[in-house]
Amino acid sequence: xxxAETADKIKRMxxxxxxxxxxxxxxxxxxxxxxxxxxxxxxxRHDMELAASTLLRTRPTAxxxxxxVHMVMAGIERAKTADEAKAGIVxxxxxxxxxxxxxxxxxxxxxxxxIRDGDTILTHCNSEAALSCIIAAHREGKExxxxxxxxxxxxxxxxxxRTLNDAGIKTNFIVDSAVRSFIHDVxxxxxxxxAVTVNGAVVNKIGTSQxxxxxxxxxxxVMVAAETYKFAPRTTLGELIxxxxxxxxxxxxDEIAKTLPHVxxxxxxxxxTPAEYIDLIVTEKGAIPPQMAYVIIxxxxxxxxxxFSAVLGTxxxxxx
Ligand code: RUB
Numbered sequence: 599x600x601x602a603e604t605a606d607k608i609k610r611m612x613x614x615x616x617x618x619x620x621x622x623x624x625x626x627x628x629x630x631x632x633x634x635x636x637x638x639x640x641x642x643r644h645d646m647e648l649a650a651s652t653l654l655r656t657r658p659t660a661x662x663x664x665x666x667v668h669m670v671m672a673g674i675e676r677a678k679t680a681d682e683a684k685a686g687i688v689x690x691x692x693x694x695x696x697x698x699x700x701x702x703x704x705x706x707x708x709x710x711x712x713i714r715d716g717d718t719i720l721t722h723c724n725s726e727a728a729l730s731c732i733i734a735a736h737r738e739g740k741e742x743x744x745x746x747x748x749x750x751x752x753x754x755x756x757x758x759x760r761t762l763n764d765a766g767i768k769t770n771f772i773v774d775s776a777v778r779s780f781i782h783d784v785x786x787x788x789x790x791x792x793a794v795t796v797n798g799a800v801v802n803k804i805g806t807s808q809x810x811x812x813x814x815x816x817x818x819x820v821m822v823a824a825e826t827y828k829f830a831p832r833t834t835l836g837e838l839i840x841x842x843x844x845x846x847x848x849x850x851x852d853e854i855a856k857t858l859p860h861v862x863x864x865x866x867x868x869x870x871t872p873a874e875y876i877d878l879i880v881t882e883k884g885a886i887p888p889q890m891a892y893v894i895i896x897x898x899x900x901x902x903x904x905x906f907s908a909v910l911g912t913x914x915x916x917x918x
Pocket of ligand 1: 613615616617618722723724725726727728754789790791802803804867879
């Protein structure tokens with residue numbers, strides 16, 4: 599029930615953004631475990647696996663979701679009784695939520711160092727991690743101004759401008775297609791990520807690659823804010839991240855679409871920005887060039903899918 603509700607909210611985007619999706623999934627698994635009545639560890643594991651797969655089917659692109667689910671589910675490993683397994687899930691889930699929130703705070707500290715007094719920043723979509731860097735720079739007393747895109751078709755830009763406004767940051771709201779018109783007024787692009795591949799490509803909200811392309815053409819730096827659990831070990835052999843394609847009715851109302859029988863509406867929710875368009879990826883372990891993404895996967899996630907136990911450990915890069 600708890601898991602079905604959370605899965606539904608993630609699918610309908612009532613819960614959205616890669617970090618929030620991951621935390622909601624961890625919390626749903628914890629609450630499911632606490633409510634579970636199984637008396638053997640086998641029965642408990644079976645119930646939890648069903649719950650995990652319901653969550654995993656919600657949104658295919660955000661790698662934070664399978665990574666979070668695997669980190670929490672690793673709490674069952676080595677448990678001999680249902681109670682031990684339950685305790686394992688609860689402590690893993692709590693640890694994930696705590697470390698995920700801490701990661702955003704740490705990214706703000708590292709990311710704001712790359713924002714200079716007087717900078718104009720462009721951001722696309724609504725990323726908690728990206729906004730944390732911008733807000734931290736503002737709180738440090740840096741005079742900054744932001745361009746925020748509208749983000750068709752789901753208008754996540756409205757959430758972004760409200761957050762920026764509430765923080766007292768001077769903000770310009772523009773349609774997605776105006777990015778190239780304003781890029782020469784911008785000093786730095788700051789965006790989030792749904793997934794980072796082993797070769798440093800960043801999967802983020804549709805339109806991100808156009809923003810980055812315009813930035814590269816205008817010699818404007820691009821900084822990505824991404825927690826380590828958004829890095830995708832599954833891409834180590836070049837496997838592609840699945841790009842979610844959502845209903846065309848998000849773009850064109852059904853009443854109009856049905857009058858246009860020769861028109862198909864396409865609505866991919868994410869796109870891929872190649873590593874060459876990105877200058878820096880700021881993680882909670884430090885800032886890296888995208889070409890070093892494999893180090894995060896090797897040192898903090900493990901190469902194999904399912905080997906996620908190391909991610910909550912300590913350590914980090916110096917000189918972030
Ligand atoms: C959200 C999106 C965000 C990333 C990072 O897409 O693309 O930029 O998820 O966000 P959607 P965060 O609205 O379709 O979920 O830094 O908050 O994890």
